[in-house]
Amino acid sequence: xxxxxxxxxxxxxxxxxxxxxxxxxxxxxxxxxxxxxxxxxxxxxxxxxxxxxxxxxxxxxxxxxxxxxxxxxxxxxxxxxxxxxxxxxxxxxxxxxxxxxxxxxxxxxxxxxxxxxxxxxxxxxxxx
Numbered sequence: 001x002x003x004x005x006x007x008x009x010x011x012x013x014x015x016x017x018x019x020x021x022x023x024x025x026x027x028x029x030x031x032x033x034x035x036x037x038x039x040x041x042x043x044x045x046x047x048x049x050x051x052x053x054x055x056x057x058x059x060x061x062x063x064x065x066x067x068x069x070x071x072x073x074x075x076x077x078x079x080x081x082x083x084x085x086x087x088x089x090x091x092x093x094x095x096x097x098x099x100x101x102x103x104x105x106x107x108x109x110x111x112x113x114x115x116x117x118x119x120x121x122x123x124x125x126x127x128x
Contacts, residue, residue: 001026002026002027002098002117003024003026004022004023004024004027004096004098004118004119005022005023005025005119006020006021006094006096006120007021007022007023007122008021008122009094009122009123009124010124011126011127012086012125012126013126013127013128014086014126014128015085015086017082017083017084017085017086018083018086019080019082019083020036020081020083020094020124021079021080022036022078022079022080023078024077024096025077027077027117029053029072029077030054030074031052031053031054031102032052032053032098032101032102033050033051033052033053033098033099033101033102033103033104033105033114033115034050034051034053034072034079034096034097035047035048035049035070035096035097035098035099035114036049036068036079036081036094036095036096036097037094037095037097037112038090038092038093038094038124039092039093039095039121040091040092043092045095046061046063046092046110047110047111048060048061048068048081048094048110049061049064049068049070049081049110050070050105050110050114051070051071051072051079051104052103052104053072053074053079059104059110061110064083067084067085068081068082068083068084070082079096081094083124086124086126087126088127088128089126090124090126091124091125092123093121093122093124094121094122094124095118095119095120095121097112097114097115097118097119098115098116099114099116099117100116101114
């Protein structure tokens, strides 16, 4: 049974930083596509970043490129999202996602359709 457990959310002021973690269990962590999404109240779930855990491939949404960094620790089966220069519009519930695909889509949009497993989410609130 695949489990994804996010942590690291919280409340910070604009300009601050947070690092989210996603601990995966029951999942073949190495050699698959994983990602981060977020969903603000009243809005659709938005893809933020994705990476292939078998090499250095990463991709970011335009809204976070240059501020967020996705990474992983294969030995710990953990995915991370380092978020810097946070803005009020980054406020949302953040979700970790994992795919059964052994590759990441090359699409310019990070779609929920690419992923099969989801965590329960961790809240990020940015105050201005």
